[in-house]
Amino acid sequence: MGLLIYICSVALLLAAVPLGTAKEQLSSRECEDLGFTGLALCSDCNTFAEYVKDPDLVSDCLKCCSEDSDDSTSKITYSGAVLEVCMRKLVFYPEIVGFIEEEKDQFPSVKVQYVFNSPPKLMMLDDAGQHKETIRIDNWKREHVLQFLREKVKPTSAN
Known part of the structure; x- marks a missing residue:
């Protein structure tokens, strides 16, 4: 019984992580004020990080992006x-x-x-x-x- 409760607890924790996505999300207005409205996908933030070596800017970008999907609409x-x-x-x-x-x-x-x-x-x-x-x-x-x-x-x- 204890193992079942532990497994259910872990499953609940894992299920909750994608919803909360450990990163803080900013509103679209806050993102636009920061200048990141157009960087819709998180892969764009990774590309951005290659050019801009400022961790604060990259962090702001990551707070404004959407997770990439695996389908063809991700680009x-x-x-x-x-x-x-x-x-x-x-x-x-x-x-x-x-x-x-x-x-x-x-x-x-x-x-x-x-x-x-x-x-x-x-x-x-x-x-x-x-x-x-x-x-x-x-x-x-x-x-x-x-x-x-x-x-x-x-x-x-x-x-």
């Missing part, structure tokens, strides 16, 4: 994006300027929009052109923007 892609930035603040973001001036043309479905006082961010769009995710890219290097867009934006077909 979310978008039909396009809007790179939003304040034209007056561009002087502070030479990597973003370099991307806009030299690489942006590789991505016809990515538009640049100048919005007063906006930090650099990518607003990811679905097939209907609707805004789905926002990703702050203040500290991204040009090659990180390129790699992210290559992985997350579907190649455009002949329109």
Whole structure:
């Protein structure tokens, strides 16, 4: 009887762990304020960690992500994006300027929009052109923007 109670207790503990997922989850608003809204999957946070060696940022990312699934939908892609930035603040973001001036043309479905006082961010769009995710890219290097867009934006077909 004691062994049965022990087994049931362990089973209950194991069943409860995925629901609580030992990590603290933040609200979508808190995540957006931190700039992590667009990093929907935890594998994206792991990729992010390769580029950003700040454990606090990676920890925040992990508080805002969803667990990856094993099916083919685990790699979310978008039909396009809007790179939003304040034209007056561009002087502070030479990597973003370099991307806009030299690489942006590789991505016809990515538009640049100048919005007063906006930090650099990518607003990811679905097939209907609707805004789905926002990703702050203040500290991204040009090659990180390129790699992210290559992985997350579907190649455009002949329109």
